[in-house]
Amino acid sequence: MITPLSPARDPFAHRLQLFTGKGGVGKSTLVAALAIEAARRGMRPLVVELGHRASMEAVFGQGPIGYEPHDLGRGVSAMNLGVEGALADYVADNLRLGGFAKLVLDNKALKRFLYAAPGVAEVVTLSKLKSLVEMRKADGKPCWHPIYVDLDATGHALMLLELPRVLDGLVGAGPLRRLLASVSDLLADSDRVVLNLVTLPTELPVQETLELYENLDREHRIQLGRLYVNQVPSEPLTYQALSVVDDLSEAALRAGDVELGDDIALGRAALRRFGRVRDQLKRLAARVRIPLVELPRLTTGEVSLQELERLGRMAAGEAA
């Protein structure tokens, strides 16, 4: 099921772990589960969400989660990296303006301009991630490790990666150029940064994942970690049971037992779904050269932290 992992690709080794995938594939849940597992292993995980509504509030039933890392209990912290906060940090940290910094941020006109200018949001976001990676406690140990970043959608990840290219030629030799160079270097730093893909084992998400993977593999220097496939069903009927499905079906039909007929139809539909899922997994395995991690479908409805713990152990590569 799970490809043996090279140490370089376990989800705890790299400090900055980016996660990308189409909306609705379960990135937030996965990131929460991995963070719980990292904390269980004695690390100091930080979950970073970018500007959107903080899903971790719902997962952990805690909040509100703002720009400052918030302790969610269980050794997990989370923050919501919004552009406004990142911009303030960026101006304060990089432009060495002293008292001017506040002046700049208080200038509504300039602020509006910075929000609207292409790439600014991405630059300051990357800049903040970089400082989170480098932040150390008084004893010299890293403040956060690992940092799990839930990139909102596939487009977002590509936008961050393509930023230097988009801005190339538009940016002179100033601090922005230096910053762009340094964040590009960070993203390409295979010792510290890894990009993970998350998907579902159905046609459209798989197709998108393959396209994204091939794009990343071909065009970008970022190190790829693992491909997580959520909601993989287990085999619904054993081989032994399968051998007599037709006999049972025939008897049920003859006896006019609609309920049993429905149950058999349920079994057959589950089998077909299982087969389609295996086909999609094969499709992924044939074209993707990073480890594939299959995760089960969780029950729907209310979140349970026990379930997340279990998912975290599985995502880490342990048996359920």
Add this chain to the structure above:
Amino acid sequence: MSDEPELGGEATTASRRANSEQDHIQAEKFLSEHELIVCVGPGGVGKTSVAATLALEAARRGRRALVLTIDPARRLATALGLDGLDDSVRPVPTDELLRYGARIEGRLDAAMLETRASYDSLIERLNGAGESTRRILENRVYQAFSRTLARSHAYVAMERLYDVVKSGEYDLVVLDTPPTRSALDILDAPGRLARFLDDEAVRWFLKPRFAGGALSRLLPTGGAAATRILGMLASRQLVEELVGFFSVLWHLKEGFQERAEEVQRMLRADSTAFCLVCSPSRTSLWDAAYLRDGLLERGVPLGAVIFNRAYVPRASDPSRKVGWATPRDPAQRLGSIGLEGRRVSEAMLVLLHELAKLRQDTAAWNHVAQAATDRFTERLPKDCLNVRLPELSEDPRDLIDLLQLSRALFDWETRA
């Protein structure tokens, strides 16, 4: 709504209808009373299928319907006649549906929104096709703006929508919005660009332009510190291109503003309804709750909530959910269908056991999904339609699958 295990009763009574008669009547009203239905919802919930189903059903009832979609699965795109590369409107081939008992009395068209092309055509529409338009399209700031800024996509979607709604060619337009967590952008976006242009920031930037020589005038203008920052942040060239971009937008400002107001009016008209599509999964419901509250906060009447893949249906009657089974002795069960003695193998008992487990798991899933969607609907306005669609055994990939969804939603066979 309770569907606790009914251990003592007949097993079949535990499988309830997913939607009531009243729900179906309300669903019909919802469809017939509106000219524009905007489907919003989190990603991965089958929003495109639901949007296409609504348009298909309207077409079946004799209306001229258009579905504007974003990103359909490949097979569905093919089924909708959308496998071309551009974003033009195409008729959906519906002849095949006759064989499945559905005569399309009206017309069904489909188009796929392509943001970049839409932006370009918007600029052309507002600015004409001349040299200055070419300059905008080549401006790198414009390119970055139109290509990479997800938040501007909503604006273009609204533009495109406005055009088709006002063309008078359709009785119903169903819009499938981009699956972002910020789907509320479609409400905020039309005003945002216009407001942005009205902002002092842009005027501040453009003033020097009109006085000739962008950078020369920038320096002595107010906020000297701000100007210095900009010089430090970016190159002279970036500033020049930005100023160029803004001055073009400024020039088109009135067109934008007028249009933005019209779009806002259209979105809030009585003939427009918002339809929230989500699935009963945890994350989908979180995102949907955020959208629901956001819509209500903005004073947008939420017309319907459609829970897609909300229950696993019984094969013999897709309008009913798979419910709990009464535990029965396997040998007796087999005996009741004439399988006795030597005809009962070990494998048969294993199969029965596995089927029973699958059934209970499915009923449990249905039960939890029902509870989750019930909790969600508690916070809906009274007059908001809420209906549940079955999980088909495969993701809808052609019109026949959509027909199945439509049958579950409108129950048009039994109510014909």
